[in-house]
Amino acid sequence: MFEVIVPxxxxxxxxxxGRIGFWNQGFPPSGPMDSWSFRIANLLVGNxxxxxxxxxxxxGPTLKFQRDGVIAITGADMQPKLDAQPVPxxxxxxxxxxxxxxxxxxxxxxxxxxxxxxxxxxxxWLGSRSTFHKAGVGGMQGRAxxxxxxxxxxxxxGTPGRKTKPECRPTFATDKIWTIEVxxxxxxxxxxxxxxxxxxxxxxxxxxxxxxxxxxxxxxxWTFTEKAYKKAPExxxxxxxxxxxxxxxxxxxxAGQTPIILVNDGPSMGxxxxxxxxxxxxxWKLGQSKxxxxxxxxxxxxxxxxxxxxxLNAICSASSIA
Amino acid sequence: MIYEKPRFLPGGDxxxxxxxxxxxxxxxxxxxxxxxxxxxxxxxxxxxETAPCFxxxxxxxxxxxxxxxxxxxxMTSLIGSLGPSDDIELDSRLFYFPTCYLDPWTKAAVxxxxxxxxxxxxDPEFVAELNGLKDVHQFVRVHSGTEYWVASLGFWPGLPFMxxxxxxxxxxxxxxxxxxxxxxxxxxxxxxxxxxxxPVATPGxxxxxxxxxxxxWDTDKRFPQFEKSICLFQPGDRVKFxxxxxxxxxxxxxxxxxxTYVYNVVEYQRxxxxxxxxxxxxxxxxxxx
Numbered sequence: 098m099f100e101v102i103v104p105x106x107x108x109x110x111x112x113x114x115g116r117i118g119f120w121n122q123g124f125p126p127s128g129p130m131d132s133w134s135f136r137i138a139n140l141l142v143g144n145x146x147x148x149x150x151x152x153x154x155x156x157g158p159t160l161k162f163q164r165d166g167v168i169a170i171t172g173a174d175m176q177p178k179l180d181a182q183p184v185p186x187x188x189x190x191x192x193x194x195x196x197x198x199x200x201x202x203x204x205x206x207x208x209x210x211x212x213x214x215x216x217x218x219x220x221x222w223l224g225s226r227s228t229f230h231k232a233g234v235g236g237m238q239g240r241a242x243x244x245x246x247x248x249x250x251x252x253x254x255g256t257p258g259r260k261t262k263p264e265c266r267p268t269f270a271t272d273k274i275w276t277i278e279v280x281x282x283x284x285x286x287x288x289x290x291x292x293x294x295x296x297x298x299x300x301x302x303x304x305x306x307x308x309x310x311x312x313x314x315x316x317x318x319w320t321f322t323e324k325a326y327k328k329a330p331e332x333x334x335x336x337x338x339x340x341x342x343x344x345x346x347x348x349x350x351x352a353g354q355t356p357i358i359l360v361n362d363g364p365s366m367g368x369x370x371x372x373x374x375x376x377x378x379x380x381w382k383l384g385q386s387k388x389x390x391x392x393x394x395x396x397x398x399x400x401x402x403x404x405x406x407x408x409l410n411a412i413c414s415a416s417s418i419a
Numbered sequence: 420m421i422y423e424k425p426r427f428l429p430g431g432d433x434x435x436x437x438x439x440x441x442x443x444x445x446x447x448x449x450x451x452x453x454x455x456x457x458x459x460x461x462x463x464x465x466x467x468e469t470a471p472c473f474x475x476x477x478x479x480x481x482x483x484x485x486x487x488x489x490x491x492x493x494m495t496s497l498i499g500s501l502g503p504s505d506d507i508e509l510d511s512r513l514f515y516f517p518t519c520y521l522d523p524w525t526k527a528a529v530x531x532x533x534x535x536x537x538x539x540x541x542d543p544e545f546v547a548e549l550n551g552l553k554d555v556h557q558f559v560r561v562h563s564g565t566e567y568w569v570a571s572l573g574f575w576p577g578l579p580f581m582x583x584x585x586x587x588x589x590x591x592x593x594x595x596x597x598x599x600x601x602x603x604x605x606x607x608x609x610x611x612x613x614x615x616x617x618p619v620a621t622p623g624x625x626x627x628x629x630x631x632x633x634x635x636w637d638t639d640k641r642f643p644q645f646e647k648s649i650c651l652f653q654p655g656d657r658v659k660f661x662x663x664x665x666x667x668x669x670x671x672x673x674x675x676x677x678x679t680y681v682y683n684v685v686e687y688q689r690x691x692x693x694x695x696x697x698x699x700x701x702x703x704x705x706x707x708x
C-alpha cells in the first residue's frame with residue numbers, strides 16, 4: 098500500500114491491455130498510452146507484464162510507501178527521488194515502509210510508469226482496473242489519483258537491482274520530432290492523391306487540445322476524392338462526413354478539417370472518415386510526445402504493422418531484463 | 420446502395436472494417452447485426468470483438484492468430500451464410516422519453532460554440548432550412564413524429580445511434596466543423612440521418628436541438644433498468660421522443676434525482692422486418708407531418 102501525498106497532474110491506475118471486449122457498447126480499452134515502458138516496469142518487479150500500475154503524465158506524483166516492497170520506474174524521466182536521493186529509471190528498486198518517492202516534471206518523454214511488485218489491487222470494473230476518467234470508471238473512484246488516497250497493492254515478491262537491457266528501452270525524440278508509422282485505411286479512398294502526399298510530407302504539430310481520448314493535429318487543409326462529395330445525404334454534407342461507423346483505435350479521424358488520432362480512451366464510433374490508422378506498436382511514441390512536438394507520418398503496410406507488433410511484444414518479455 | 424460484395428478495409432494492424440453498403444437503411448444494419456451475432460455464435464477464433472454500425476461492422480482481431488486476408492475469407496463465408504433479412508423478427512422494447520425540444524440548455528452550448536469557436540446558425544433553424552421544413556416548429560413535429568430504431572451503441576458508453584423508422588420523418592444534417600468541445604448530458608442531436616442521445620456531457624459533432632432528463636446510462640444502477648447493464652439500450656430497441664416544456668423537463672429531472680422516476684417502456688412487442696417493409700411500401704415518403 099502507498100499513500101498519495103501529491104497526486105501530480107493526472108496520475109492514474111492502468112493495466113494492460115485494459116478493458117477489452119466492450120467496444121460495441123462504447124467502452125474504450127483505456128490502459129497505458131506507452132505500453133512498452135509500462136510492460137517493462139512490471140517485468141522488472143516480477144509482475145505479469147499487464148499488472149495494474151501507475152501512469153503519470155507531464156508532472157509526476159509524490160507517494161509514501163506503507164510497507165517494504167520493490168518498485169520500478171520507466172518511461173519519461175521525471176527525475177524520481179526516494180527520500181530526496183535520485184533513483185535510476187529502468188531498474189527495480191527496494192523501498193521501505195515510510196519512504197517517500199517524489200517525481201517532478203518530465204525532462205524527456207511525457208509519461209512515467211511506476212510498477213510495484215504484486216501490482217495495484219483496486220477492484221476491477223468490467224474486467225480491468227484501468228481508469229477511464231471521462232466516464233468515471235475503473236481505477237480509484239473512476240478518477241485520477243487524489244491527495245490522501247491510500248492505494249492497495251497485492252502481495253508480491255520483487256528483486257531489486259534488475260535492469261532493462263539498454264537496447265530494449267524505447268528511445269524518445271530529443272528534438273521534438275517523431276516518425277509515426279501509419280497504415281492507409283479504412284477510408285483512404287476518400288482522400289485524393291494530393292491529400293495523401295500532403296499528409297505524408299507535412300510536419301504536423303501536436304495540439305495542446307489533446308488528451309487520452311484524442312490527439313489533435315495542426316497542419317494544412319485536406320483535399321478529397323469525388324467520393325467525399327458525391328454521396329448519399331445521410332453521410333452528412335461535409336467532405337469528411339461518412340455514415341457513422343466503428344472506429345479503430347489509433348484511427349486518424351478527420352473531424353471536419355482537423356485530424357484527431359483516437360487513442361486509449363477514444364470513441365468507438367462516429368461519423369467522420371479515418372484515412373489512416375496508427376498501428377498498436379507505434380502507440381508508445383504518441384504516449385511520450387508533448388503538445389508542440391512534431392509528427393512526421395510514414396506509411397507502412399498491414400503486414401509491416403503486424404511485424405512491428407510482434408517485434409514489440411518480443412521486447413516486452415522477460416528476455417529484456419538482466 | 421448495398422454492395423454486391425462487402426468491402427474489407429484495414430484499420431492498422433488489428434482492425435478490419437467490413438462495409439456492406441454506402442447508405443443508411445435498416446437492411447444494412449440487419450446485415451451488420453446478423454454478422455455480429457453469427458460471429459459470436461460461431462466463436463470465430465482470433466476475433467476479439469465486433470462493433471456493428473449502420474452500414475458496416477468493425478472487427479478487432481488478434482493478428483497473431485490470423486492474417487488480414489484469411490480473416491476476410493472467413494468473413495466472406497460467414498456473410499454468405501446469412502439468410503434473408505425479411506425473416507428476422509426481434510423482441511423490441513419501446514422507450515418513451517419526455518423531450519424538451521428547442522431547449523435553453525443546448526441553445527447555450529450552441530451560443531458558447533459561436534462565441535468561442537466559430538459562428539453558425541442555431542442548429543434547429545439550420546436543419547429545418549436544409550430539409551425544406553417551414554420552421555423550427557415543423558422540424559420538432561417531424562423529428563418527434565416517428566419511432567427511432569437503435570442501430571448500434573458507441574462513440575461513448577451507451578450512446579445510441581438511431582434511425583427514423585418512418586420514412587416521412589427522415590431528416591439529414593451535416594456535422595459540426597470543427598466539433599463542439601462540450602454538449603450537455605441528455606442532449607438529443609443528429610448528424611447524417613442518425614439521431615443520438617448524449618449519455619453524459621462530452622464533446623460532439625451532431626446538430627443539437629433537444630434534451631431529455633432521463634439517464635441512459637448509470638454506473639450507480641439507481642434504477643431497475645440498469646441491473647443487467649449500465650447501458651440502457653440494446654440494438655433493436657426503439658425510442659419515441661415526446662415533446663415537453665422546460666417546466667415538465669425540470670419536474671422529471673427532480674424525480675430522476677430523488678429516485679422516484681419511472682421509466683416508460685413497453686416490452687410486449689416484436690419487430691417484424693417483413694411487416695415493417697410492407698408498411699413502408701404503403702407510404703408516400705415525400706409527405707411531411
